[in-house]
Amino acid sequence: MSNVAGIYGSNGAMPASGSEAGPAPKEIVVAYGFWIFLLSDIVMFSAIFATYAVLANATAGGPTGAQLFNQKSVAIETVCLLLSSYTCGLMSLAINAGNRIGTFLGAAATFVLGAAFLALEIREFGGLVARGATPERSAFLSAFFTLVGCHGLHVTIGLLWLAVMMAQVATKGFLESVQRRLFCFSLFWHALDIIWVGLFSVVYLMGVG
Amino acid sequence: MDAQPHDLAPGDRSGSGTVREGTLSGLLVYTIGLVLAVILTATSFWAANTTLLWQPGVALGVAVLAIAQMGVHLVFFLHIDTGPDNTNNVLALAFGVLIVTLVVVGSLWIMANLNANMMPMGQLMDLHMQR
Numbered sequence: 001m002s003n004v005a006g007i008y009g010s011n012g013a014m015p016a017s018g019s020e021a022g023p024a025p026k027e028i029v030v031a032y033g034f035w036i037f038l039l040s041d042i043v044m045f046s047a048i049f050a051t052y053a054v055l056a057n058a059t060a061g062g063p064t065g066a067q068l069f070n071q072k073s074v075a076i077e078t079v080c081l082l083l084s085s086y087t088c089g090l091m092s093l094a095i096n097a098g099n100r101i102g103t104f105l106g107a108a109a110t111f112v113l114g115a116a117f118l119a120l121e122i123r124e125f126g127g128l129v130a131r132g133a134t135p136e137r138s139a140f141l142s143a144f145f146t147l148v149g150c151h152g153l154h155v156t157i158g159l160l161w162l163a164v165m166m167a168q169v170a171t172k173g174f175l176e177s178v179q180r181r182l183f184c185f186s187l188f189w190h191a192l193d194i195i196w197v198g199l200f201s202v203v204y205l206m207g208v209g
Numbered sequence: 210m211d212a213q214p215h216d217l218a219p220g221d222r223s224g225s226g227t228v229r230e231g232t233l234s235g236l237l238v239y240t241i242g243l244v245l246a247v248i249l250t251a252t253s254f255w256a257a258n259t260t261l262l263w264q265p266g267v268a269l270g271v272a273v274l275a276i277a278q279m280g281v282h283l284v285f286f287l288h289i290d291t292g293p294d295n296t297n298n299v300l301a302l303a304f305g306v307l308i309v310t311l312v313v314v315g316s317l318w319i320m321a322n323l324n325a326n327m328m329p330m331g332q333l334m335d336l337h338m339q340r
Contacts, residue, residue, distance in 0.1 A: 028294050035298050039305035046309040050316035075254055082246055084244035089239040089286055097232045190286040194279050197250075203273035206268045 034184045038191045041154075045195050049202060052143040056207065060076030060138035068133055070124070074204045077120045078196065081155075084113030085193040092186045095179055095187055100169070103182075107166050110189065114159050121152050144199060144203065151199055152191055161185055218299025242313040 056065070091106025125145070128134075135145040165185055168178050176178075253274045256267055283289045289298055 024294065032301075036301055039301055043308050043312065047316075050313045053313070053317055054320040071254065071258065078250055082243070082250065085286055086239060086243045086283070089242075090236070093232050093235045093239070096235070097228050097244055183228050187287060190282060193286070194282045197275050197278045197282065200269050201253060201305045205253055206273045 024209065026176075027183070030180050031183065031187065034187055038187060042191065042195065045147075045150070045198075048147045048200055049198065052147045055139040055143040058139035060140075062138040062141065063131070063133050064069050065140070065144075065203070067206050068128060068131075069207060070127075071204065073124055076198055077117050078200055080113045080117040080120070081193050081196050084110045084117065085190055087113065088189045092183060095174070095182055098174060100174065103169060104166065107162055111113060111162055111166075112187075114155055114162070118152060118155055118159070121148070121155075125149075148199065148203065151192070151195055154195075158185070158189055158192060161188070172184075238288075242281055245281045245285070246278055249274050249281065253278075259282055 024032075045169035070184055087106050090111060091103055094100075094102030094106050125148075128141075130177060135142045150154055163180055165178070168181070253271050256262060256274070257272050264268070283302070289295060289302060291299070
């Protein structure tokens with residue numbers, strides 16, 4: 001092994017990398033695979049973003065974004081999701097340290113903040129539908145509900161996933177496999193926050209400005 | 210040791226010997242990320258609602274702030290950096306950014322052209338009536 005490294009080192013052709021030490025550890029491979037999935041999910045979102053951007057002015061005489069959107073509610077949703085991303089990071093630190101109580105606390109805070117985000121979004125959707133701004137009203141509203149609803153669906157799935165993971169930590173303990181799943185969850189949750197950044201900028205801020 | 214304590218691939222864990230140190234530096238990284246994200250978000254919301262700025266430039270400014278905040282999230286929350294274990298992740302990200310840019314910019318470009326070149330609806334109706 002060191003022989004091979006020496007040859008590469010003396011040639012200077014191959015930089016020192018993980019491949020010289022054999023295959024990468026499983027947690028790195030798993031994280032890489034999950035990262036590929038997240039990127040494909042982001043590519044899917046980009047198509048929905050493009051659709052929304054194209055249709056944003058196709059209101060068909062119906063209400064426009066400036067008339068419908070409540071920036072205060074969006075700001076609170078943004079704060080909820082950002083803080084839940086932070087507590088999710090704290091949770092992965094607690095997992096690193098093998099701190100079970102810290103893990104549960106971080107997960108609980110993440111869950112509550114994520115659920116608050118979802119509740120605000122559902123309330124917003126309810127208010128829109130009550131005012132007649134349903135997805136059938138115009139192409140703009142169809143695209144709006146598709147884009148924001150798809151993100152909300154991801155958040156819902158994330159909350160379910162988090163609940164399942166906490167049940168696994170409670171029953172199985174900190175197994176290697178459970179830890180890997182928890183890290184995949186935190187990647188998923190952070191990626192959702194990245195999508196929300198694009199979403200509130202494109203839909204709510206540009207739509208009103 | 211040449212690697213930084215927070216020099217981790219997504220989902221990577223620090224060595225067991227430096228757990229406490231890793232937790233503290235990790236906490237610092239996440240907190241810096243949170244502060245930067247809050248500043249960028251607040252600036253975005255302010256820019257969209259103020260009348261002090263040149264209005265046509267606001268959308269561009271909000272877009273730039275959003276991209277900056279996505280970068281902050283990638284580096285401080287997802288730990289995408291230049292570490293040796295991270296090369297594949299960075300390459301995959303670069304490919305993802307390429308596809309996202311092609312899809313979004315391409316769609317907007319084509320649809321804007323179609324809109325500009327399409328015959329207005331009234332004229333189209335007249336053509337139908339002449340038959």
